[in-house]
Amino acid sequence: MTPQEMETRIVRYGDLRPCKTAFIDAHTPGSDQKENFTIIGGGVSESPDQHVHISIPHGFNIGAAGQPPKCRNSLHSHRTAEVFFVLKGRWRFFWGRWGDAGEVMLEEGDIFNIPTGIFRGFENIGDDYGMIMAILGGDDAGGGVIWAPQVIEDAADHGLVLSEEGKLYDTKKGEALPEGVKLMPLLSEEELKTYPEPTTAEVVPGYVARYWDMVALADRTPAKVIGPDAMLRDRPGFEVALLTRGSATEEMHQHDRPSVLMPVTGHWRVTWEGGSATLAPGDTMSVPEGLMHTAVPSMTGAAALYHIIGTDDPAGSTWHG
Template sequence: MDKMTNDTQMADRIVRYGALKPCKTAFIDAHTPGSDRKENFTIIGGGVSESPDQHVHITLPHGFNIGAAGQPPNCRNSLHSHRTAEVFFVLSGRWRFFWGRWGDAGEVVLEKGDIFNIPTGIFRGFENIGDDYGMIMAVLGGDDAGGGVIWAPQVIEDARDHGLILSEEGKLYDSKQGEHLPEGISPMPLLSEDELRAFPEPGTRDVVPGYVARYWDLHALADRTPALVIGENGVLRDKPGFEVGLLTRGSSTEEMHRHDRPSVLMPVTGHWNVVWAGNDSYSAGETVLAPGDTMSVPEGLDHTAYPSMSGDAALYHVVATGDAPGATWTE
């Protein structure tokens, strides 16, 4: 394979915050009051959007998906569940996460940089409780993100009352746009009471200690060496199919390293120089990442990242491990 030019070799693997393309009709609650102003972003992988309007920035498989949710104040994402891991960190704003069949089993408030490894198999939702537009970044386990979203029954019922119907195939139809379920296609069935009983209802004290990590605690841990945040031996011990680490100014280095799988860099604070060496496929080069930017680093490519300016600087690093995609909540 010929080396690509320095102008194009990484361009398709870097998504700038300002270039993110939102979808406002990604999910079944797109018309439901209180949820109708949210924006969904699919950055890496196919994601779990139910709308053909969703733009995917990087389609290369990584073993996980990267997405984001942007919401104005008092806007919420409705109760849902996934079959694989779902990890959020706050890029901006102040967010309340809640969970349980009706969203009242437990809750936690997260600030900038805080991270939440939401237990697989429980209904969860979130809302922006800050004063400004906020953004949370998400990592979903697996290349196919677990086959879609499982909605709490009331979400599907509310959506139907506002013109949106989800088919059994997971595709949205908007009656406000004159759309209807095709002949022979049934609506997504509601979960039965027996099925709903299989979704746990852990309380706040059960979830927060083992699944939530605060930014400044992690920042202190990563002062001298990078901190493994989520992983078998991480601060949040789990094997969701990927590892998440935190790198800060104090633990950054100009020494290069490589991974045998694609990895992803996601700054939380500060501006970061990313430098990579040349090989048979890529010319040597460098770029600067800012908060909200996302960069996919090819497998086997020597690279490094370190702050380019003074002040607080931290970035999350994600790499697949090939483990099972997340453990289901157990008592």
């Protein structure tokens, strides 16, 4: 594969194209400044304005959320796995029907394998624009987003309504549901009772991995972060590992399915049969299946990189409570 061909599989941080109208809370005060990015796969955006950088199926989706300080993403759930790692800033994740069942603060590099089937939200609690990178299970990401009822009600007060097909309509722009199309129904009280309300103590130990703990484990071999025998033992349809300078190797290798490289710190030189490229934090690279390659730090200083690859496991429930 030539360098020019591989560049089509690299999304540079500076080239990310945001969508500010991706979800139903795009007009709701406190959530109206967030930006959504769909990097690999179709994602779960409810807006036709969402740009998809790489549409090649990987068995999972890669996306990102960028938010200024005090901006939050409203309470929602997914039918498949949702994993976040912090690229920039400091973030608070919260969960439960009303967002008060539990919470955890994440720093740069930390990763959170959010249990499926639980309402969750997050906000930038840092002082600057923050960015979190996301991995969603399945090629279709579970068919969209399930919103807490109050989110849909609040959105309607600010002009956005959602059809039962998951498409947004902005009544402030004169848009209306087409004839015969119904509004997205609110979850009933009986349905809401099926959504768990785990505490912080129940969630954090098995679903959160801290950056420096992972770095320590990756001193000689890549740290297995998410997987059946990893720090966070789970089978969400993909596996995640962290590489550092100590565990990176020049030895060429290949995978039987596409894999993704996402630097957290430092610059990384990826070499393959046909060329090489340098990745910086925030860049995302899709490595084709069967391609011999290797990734090593290209400069001095701290260097860490997340590696994601799909598995044959279902992309479904990750809550073990």
